[in-house]
Amino acid sequence: MTMQKREGTLDLFCREPFRIFFPIGLLLGALGVSLWILYYAGISALYPGVSHARLMIEGFIASFVIGFLGTAGPRLLEAPHFSRAELLILLTLDLLAAGLHLGGTNRAGDVAFGLCLAFFLFVLGRRFVQRRESPPPNFALAGLSLVNALAGAVLLAVFENEAYSVTYRMGAAFLQEGFPLLAILGVAPFMLPLLLNFSTMEELRAPSSSWIGNAALALIVGLTIDATFALAAFGLTSLSAWLRIAAIVVYLVAQMPRTGRSFLGNCLRAGLAAILLGFVTQALWPQLRVAALHIIFLTGFAFVILTVATRVILGHSGNAHLFTRRLPFHIVVAALLATAMLSRFTADLAPRARALHLIAAAVLWLTAILVWAIKLVPKLTVVETEN
Numbered sequence: 001m002t003m004q005k006r007e008g009t010l011d012l013f014c015r016e017p018f019r020i021f022f023p024i025g026l027l028l029g030a031l032g033v034s035l036w037i038l039y040y041a042g043i044s045a046l047y048p049g050v051s052h053a054r055l056m057i058e059g060f061i062a063s064f065v066i067g068f069l070g071t072a073g074p075r076l077l078e079a080p081h082f083s084r085a086e087l088l089i090l091l092t093l094d095l096l097a098a099g100l101h102l103g104g105t106n107r108a109g110d111v112a113f114g115l116c117l118a119f120f121l122f123v124l125g126r127r128f129v130q131r132r133e134s135p136p137p138n139f140a141l142a143g144l145s146l147v148n149a150l151a152g153a154v155l156l157a158v159f160e161n162e163a164y165s166v167t168y169r170m171g172a173a174f175l176q177e178g179f180p181l182l183a184i185l186g187v188a189p190f191m192l193p194l195l196l197n198f199s200t201m202e203e204l205r206a207p208s209s210s211w212i213g214n215a216a217l218a219l220i221v222g223l224t225i226d227a228t229f230a231l232a233a234f235g236l237t238s239l240s241a242w243l244r245i246a247a248i249v250v251y252l253v254a255q256m257p258r259t260g261r262s263f264l265g266n267c268l269r270a271g272l273a274a275i276l277l278g279f280v281t282q283a284l285w286p287q288l289r290v291a292a293l294h295i296i297f298l299t300g301f302a303f304v305i306l307t308v309a310t311r312v313i314l315g316h317s318g319n320a321h322l323f324t325r326r327l328p329f330h331i332v333v334a335a336l337l338a339t340a341m342l343s344r345f346t347a348d349l350a351p352r353a354r355a356l357h358l359i360a361a362a363v364l365w366l367t368a369i370l371v372w373a374i375k376l377v378p379k380l381t382v383v384e385t386e387n
Contacts, residue, residue, distance in 0.1 A: 012383065018071045018316075018380075026372075029056060033366055037363070046104050058109070059097075064309060065146075069146075077133055120146065121143075140219050146179075152172065156168065176293075192268055195265040245279050248276060256269075263330070303334060315384075316383070
């Protein structure tokens, strides 16, 4: 029999770090988007371009990634959960990096974030050595995504004063695109069967030729995508764009289940399609690169992250019966994110109305996050237990 109980201790956060990192991610994302409103309202004189980007990647996305992998990793490996000291160090570095970026000291923020990622990799690495079970093979991409984030943060910190250099642009691509993209591609083949209520992944976790083959494919695709970011930094934008698209398509066709339908499963597929659409838009119209990035971020990365987080929160709060049901609030979130993306995309096409479109996109994004938070954040204090 399944019961629900309320618990809010530090030990709970150590066992299930998503319960603290998910709301932190929401807060940091809201701050990052609000910078545009504060700037155009005349409240802040600091142009938010760099700080906004860092808060969205190193704050919003990174907090959700740490929360998810910090919870799922030790469980899948059948290794010890985080200690109190480990959790507090990660929280401190995560918030320190965000605070530095919020204050406009981006080099120091990148250093703090790099330390956070290095420590997170160390913590997960210890669990991997101690493991009694192998992770899903596609999680090789999740590990590579963390390496991307660390390498990107280091390159941006070292070459902060050389914003147009090859190394800086490469670091920006590793951090802002490679980190979330590879994390999502690594987790998606594991999550989609769960969203479809399938239980077909267990046999893939045992070391075997199939496991090795899937892990090798994931790493080859991940390294190919990384190579495209390097090619783009050297000016080979068209070649890199189409090679990246090809790598993503090959991977998704090879690894993602094509049968089965569920509401959250369809949401995950829609988010992946939006990511691909954004990269295709970049390839066809390179002059709209920044606008296309917001197709990738708003309706791709953000929507996939919120979809996976919805499944995680429902699954850990005794609401498994909602997995395959249509969730009206999530439809509202999807609509708001799509409208925010259209407004942000239009901002680059209509320079005279740019400020208005940026503010509208920010308000729509904040509204989407608020709707999601109202429905799901209260469930973070609900713990499912077996009676």
